[in-house]
Amino acid sequence: MDLLGKVAVVTGSGRGLGRAYAEALARAGAAVVVNDVDAEAADAVVKAIAADGGRAVAVIAPVGRAEVADRLVATAVEEFGGLDVLVANAGILRDKVLWKMSDEDFDAVVDVHLRGTFTCGRAAAVRMREQGRGGSLVLISSPAGQRGNFGQTNYAAAKAGIVAMARTWALELARADIAVNAVVPVAATDMTRTIPAFAPVIEEAERTGAPFPDWLRKDEGLGTVEDVASLIVFLASDAARHVTGQAIGIGGDRLSLWSHPGEKAVALAEGGWTAAAIAESWATGVGAEPETYGIPAPTPPAV
Numbered sequence: 001m002d003l004l005g006k007v008a009v010v011t012g013s014g015r016g017l018g019r020a021y022a023e024a025l026a027r028a029g030a031a032v033v034v035n036d037v038d039a040e041a042a043d044a045v046v047k048a049i050a051a052d053g054g055r056a057v058a059v060i061a062p063v064g065r066a067e068v069a070d071r072l073v074a075t076a077v078e079e080f081g082g083l084d085v086l087v088a089n090a091g092i093l094r095d096k097v098l099w100k101m102s103d104e105d106f107d108a109v110v111d112v113h114l115r116g117t118f119t120c121g122r123a124a125a126v127r128m129r130e131q132g133r134g135g136s137l138v139l140i141s142s143p144a145g146q147r148g149n150f151g152q153t154n155y156a157a158a159k160a161g162i163v164a165m166a167r168t169w170a171l172e173l174a175r176a177d178i179a180v181n182a183v184v185p186v187a188a189t190d191m192t193r194t195i196p197a198f199a200p201v202i203e204e205a206e207r208t209g210a211p212f213p214d215w216l217r218k219d220e221g222l223g224t225v226e227d228v229a230s231l232i233v234f235l236a237s238d239a240a241r242h243v244t245g246q247a248i249g250i251g252g253d254r255l256s257l258w259s260h261p262g263e264k265a266v267a268l269a270e271g272g273w274t275a276a277a278i279a280e281s282w283a284t285g286v287g288a289e290p291e292t293y294g295i296p297a298p299t300p301p302a303v
Contacts, residue, residue: 012090014041186251
C-alpha cells in the first residue's frame with residue numbers, strides 16, 4: 001500500500017498497538033503525528049520512524065479536551081500540509097466490578113476513550129471537509145465493546161459507543177468522501193498478558209522468539225501488534241475508499257467483519273403485549289434462543 005503524500009494523526013501511539021499503527025503508516029509513506037502523554041515514549045517513536053526514512057512529529061498531550069484535538073490537527077497541517085487519516089487509539093484502563101467502580105474510574109476511561117475519539121474525530125472531520133479531498137477516520141474499539149467483559153463497565157461502554165459513532169459518522173461524512181470505520185483488534189499487549197490462558201504462551205514467545213502457536217493465532221485470533229497494523233494501513237489507503245460504516249476485527253491470522261445489531265426474533269400480538277402474555281410466550285417465542293454475552297474464555301488445546 002502506497003500512502004505517500006498522506007498525513008496521519010495517531011493518538012496514544014507511544015507504545016503497543018498505537019506505536020505499531022504509527023510505524024506501519026510511516027513505512028507505507030505517510031507523514032505521522034505521534035501523540036502520547038509519555039514524552040519519552042512518543043519521542044522514541046518519532047526517532048524510530050525517522051531512522052527508517054519516514055517523517056513524524058510528536059504532540060505530548062492527553063486526548064479528551066477539544067483544544068488537544070484541535071492542536072493535533074493543527075500540527076498535521078502546519079508540519080505536513082494537511083490531514084488525511086485519523087487513528088483514534090488512545091485509551092486507559094480502570095478495571096473494577098460494578099459495585100466497586102467509582103465515578104472517577106468511570107469518568108476517566110470514558111473521557112479518554114469516548115470523548116477523546118469524539119473530539120479528535122470532530123476536529124479531523126472539520127479539516128477534511130474543508131480540504132475537500134476526502135479522508136479516513138479509523139476508530140479503535142474492542143471485543144469488550146461488542147460482547148461486554150467482566151470488570152470493564154467503563155471500558156466496554158466506551159468501546160461500544162465508539163462503534164456507534166463510526167456508523168453514525170459514516171452516514172454524516174459520506175458526501176465528503178470521508179470513510180469511517182471501527183477496528184476491533186486483538187493482540188499481545190499489556191492487557192492481554194493478564195489473561196491466564198494467554199500469559200504463559202506470550203511470555204514463552206517473547207523469551208524464545210518463537211511464533212505464537214496456531215491455536216492462538218487462528219482459533220483465538222491473537223498475534224502481534226504488527227498483525228493488527230496491516231488493517232490500519234489498508235483503511236488509510238485509497239483501496240479502502242469504498243469501505244465505511246463497518247466494525248472490522250483483526251488479530252493473529254484472523255480477519256473478520258462484526259455484524260451490526262439487528263432484530264433476531266420478532267413476535268406480534270394483536271393490540272399489543274401484556275406482561276403476562278410476554279411471560280407465557282417468552283421461552284418458546286422471541287426468547288427461545290437467547291444471545292450469549294461476555295468474551296468467551298480462551299481454550300488452549302489439551303496437552
